[in-house]
Amino acid sequence: MVVIKNSVIRNIIRIGVPFLLMPAVVAVGVFVFDDKSYAFVSLAVALLSCVLFVAGFEKKRTGTGRMALVAVLVALTVTGRFIPYFKPVAALTVITGMYLGGEAGFLVGAMAAVISNFYFGQGPWTPFQMLAWGMIGFIAGLFCDILKRGKLPLIIYGVFSGIFFSFVMDVWTVLWYNRTFDGSMYLAAIVTALPYTVIYAVSNVFFLLILKKPIGGKLERICLKYRL
Amino acid sequence: MEIFKVKDLNFKYALGTEKAVNNVSFTVSRGEFVTMCGATGSGKSTLLKLLKREISPVGDKSGEILFMGHPIEDMENRDSAAKIGFVMQDPEQQIVTDKVWHELAFGLENLGLDNAVIRRRVSEMASYFGIESWFEKSVRELSGGQKQLLNLASVMVMQPEVLLLDEPTAQLDPIAAADFIATVAKLNRETALTVIISEHRPENVISVSDKLMALDHGEILAFGDTRETVAKLTGNARFMEGMPAAVRLFSGLNLKGACPLDVSEGRRFIEDNFKNDIRELPKKLRERSEEKVLEFKNVNFRYGKDLPDVIRNMSFEVRKGEIFCLLGGNGSGKSTTLALAAGLKQAYAGEIRVFGKKIREYKAGSLYRGCVAMLPQDVQALFIGDSVKEELQEVKFKPDMFPFDLSPFAERHPFDLSGGEQQLLGLAKVMAAEPRLLLLDEPTKGLDAYAKKEIAGVLRKLKGLGLSIVFVTHDTEFAAAVADRCALVFRGEVTSEGETRQFFSENNFYTTAVNRMTRGFYDGILRVREAEEIIHLNGGH
Amino acid sequence: MTEYSEYNPIVTFVYFLAVAGLAMFIMNPVLLTVSLLGSVVCFCLKRNKGEKANVLIFVGLFVVLALINPLFHHNGVTVLFLINDNPITLEALAYGVTASVMVISVLFWFRSFSALMTGDKLLYVFGRFSPKFSLMISMALRYIPLFAERSKKIKDARRAMGAYEEENLWDSVKGGVKVFISLTGQSLEKGIITADSMEARGYGSGKRTFFSRYVFKKKDGIALVLILLLTAAVMAAKMAGVLDFSFYPAAEGELFSVWAVGAYACYGVLTLLPLMSEITEREKWRYLRSKI
Known part of the structure; x- marks a missing residue:
């Protein structure tokens, strides 16, 4: 019973979400609620992209070894979020993306967000954090060759991901509070969040530079040794 | 089927x-x-x-x-x-x-x-x-x-x-x-x-x-x-290492016929076949140095204000050049004792002295420079590099200070080593700080008999270099083989302590299999080798 | 004790989704006030022992959020006073207060949510849709405390061999990073053992089921239907425009029309469901106990 039900539901999610639900969400957002309810739309889009990604992951066959490694990396990343101020969350996500592929990178970022929020507090921001960190890991997977090449690409990507994370979270904060996008308020949010953005960028670069070699090396060795 | x-x-x-x-x-x-x-x-x-x-x-x-x-x-x-x-x-x-x-x-x-x-x-x-x-x-x-x-x-x-x-x-x-x-x-x-x-x-x-x-x-x-x-x-020395004491004894005496497997069979085998006119081996006297390297005086420790004491009024002392063993069950406080001696935890009452100086007076890591070092229970906690060579470089290890040659493993990954090899690598890393007092937390955990023998050999050689060693174990056979003195820790206290032979002879249960097998027939026999010796002294078969 | 938490996790999950979702997207001052009251009641009822409400932080946040809007938005017809030639208007202030009521009430809803939806329960809800994802979450949840213990051990081990210094900040940072690298190496190596253990027990041998100890009882069905009906009613009111209220340029919209009051009532019942269930369960228990 449960099995059939599950697969049906999963198929609905897989096919239904991109083709029907997403436009439907936008339509609901525009017509049902205020015509300016960007907050609702953005939240729904963030949630659904995560759902979509998980559905894709669910469908694929993943080696057990890879799964275990990703679970370990998620737990390490969550542990890393407890370090005050300078957090290696994005750096670990990037390193995972570089050495285990974009999908693993997305999973580590997204899962670390959900799980760490059990300790730091869940909220409507959770899907955005999932998406932001997830994307940081995913994009690292796409550009892994360039990122592995030298320090400069790594530094650039570290800074970029700090700004990207801040950007996504600020946009959401303003949308949530203000319901429509508001330039001056967004600017204010950017300015108040500037110290955090700087800390994100600096800690990303710092941790990427010192962790890339040892952790990347360990990941490479394990993948080689156990043929993952 | x-x-x-x-x-x-x-x-x-x-x-x-x-x-x-x-x-x-x-x-x-x-x-x-x-x-x-x-x-x-x-x-x-x-x-x-x-x-x-x-x-x-x-x-x-x-x-x-x-x-x-x-x-x-x-x-x-x-x-x-x-x-x-x-x-x-x-x-x-x-x-x-x-x-x-x-x-x-x-x-x-x-x-x-x-x-x-x-x-x-x-x-x-x-x-x-x-x-x-x-x-x-x-x-x-x-x-x-x-x-x-x-x-x-x-x-x-x-x-x-x-x-x-x-x-x-x-x-x-x-x-x-x-x-x-x-x-x-x-x-x-x-x-x-x-x-x-x-x-x-x-x-x-x-x-x-x-x-x-x-x-x-x-x-x-x-x-x-x-x-x-x-x-x-029997007769195959490599296989005998991990066998029950009775089997090892039987094998060591080069006998043929029905081999005893456990303590009670071994006891019967000895009583039926050998005489006990000489009950004791000649004692070897050992000088105990006067210099105290580690001293616990009425030490108390607990993990939290409202938790019970884990260590209560613990007192003992370790002298220079000694291998001192702390035995005890799970949760008796023996590992905590070691952590206290290593300065990783602080006692709330009592006094711990290392080389005569109060442990609190060692400032800013000076305790760990040429003084005390500890090998943790889980040696993998010491590994950080991708090869044995890297591990040793990390601590600036000098091969001439360590009585075991690690160079054959130099290129191997620490996690690809066997349990015994990992233990030796850990020991080498810990020894790099040139400690004079070495603390070991269950150094034989998970090791087979051959690896244990290897570790025992290394510890004896380190002792020969003038080191004092304190270790914690569950393993009575290992303690009997390497320790000079033993102490039993029970509920956070040392309840008995003495020179190894005397210590085990006075215990009835917490002692080696050979001792249980020969108790009352011979005196003070702890190890298979000693049992063989006394049987020979009594004229053998 | 907290009887509402005894409902099937799906019910709890849908409840919080509905009650917080409605609050987040319906900008109606009365409805949001109801939400704030309900969320505080629910929080007081459901919070974990020892968790303090941090009232001061919430009050502070409330004030800040309420004041941000008038400082940035100057539309609105009722000018209260001028700051730097910029008018501070009553409408903008009203909007700010409403928005901060919304934010604070959502924060409270989510705190109750976190207290009630433990990892176990959330896994139950998601496990049916995504067994693989939730298995990984379960594995990660197991690893987190394990890694905390492990890194303590590594730190101690390194300190006791003189390889962990903390005389100055840079040394501590370096030491911390080394502990983290060692933890990573050890944990990745050991992760492979877990993978072996999973395969040895048939992971990946075919379709997996999801075992859970929660059952969907009749009372769960009733509660779920009730939640959905109330939510639908409020949504319908919203769609019909009954709850529309605009702040600019001047406050406009009838807050207390008959239909609007009906919608508030529905939402009010929804927010008070935990309290009501708690009371009925308590009475039921008292009755049952009297028969023991």
């Missing part, structure tokens, strides 16, 4: 040069309890894994493995997973989920069973194993022994025909190990479960096993009825 039939099995690891399993053929029938023995690297672990398709190592394989008449390669995925159960060495890392109930259900979920069936099987298993009371718990609340029982239960819930166990008690303390083996033996007796277990300390399982398989360099040296196989192996 034949459960396993293995024919001409050969196996070479993908990156290996030698065959790990060499021309092996054997049969195991339903309900048999088979013990595999052999040194690390003898191929017993590889052979066991080859019997379990899901975790078979990668490499060249030839030959045939039949499970209940069918090649294991042809089995259905789910049959193969369920019918051949496998329990590994590391209790912690085998656990997949975070709750006991979920762990028990994990295998059944994989088999695609529905909720009602899982519920029934899980509750039945929990009742049989007597683990109902922890059903709701998080796995992290369990002790090591409980974790390994949970692993066993999580495999048994899948109703296997055969249970393969790869050194399942290596990480457990003696009491938990005995419990675990008793549970496996009970399953074997009560449910006709076939058991194949590899053990680095066969002495724990030999009395319950029907058959013994001796492996060396990937070959079967002997396989058959336990008693007969043991008899065949």
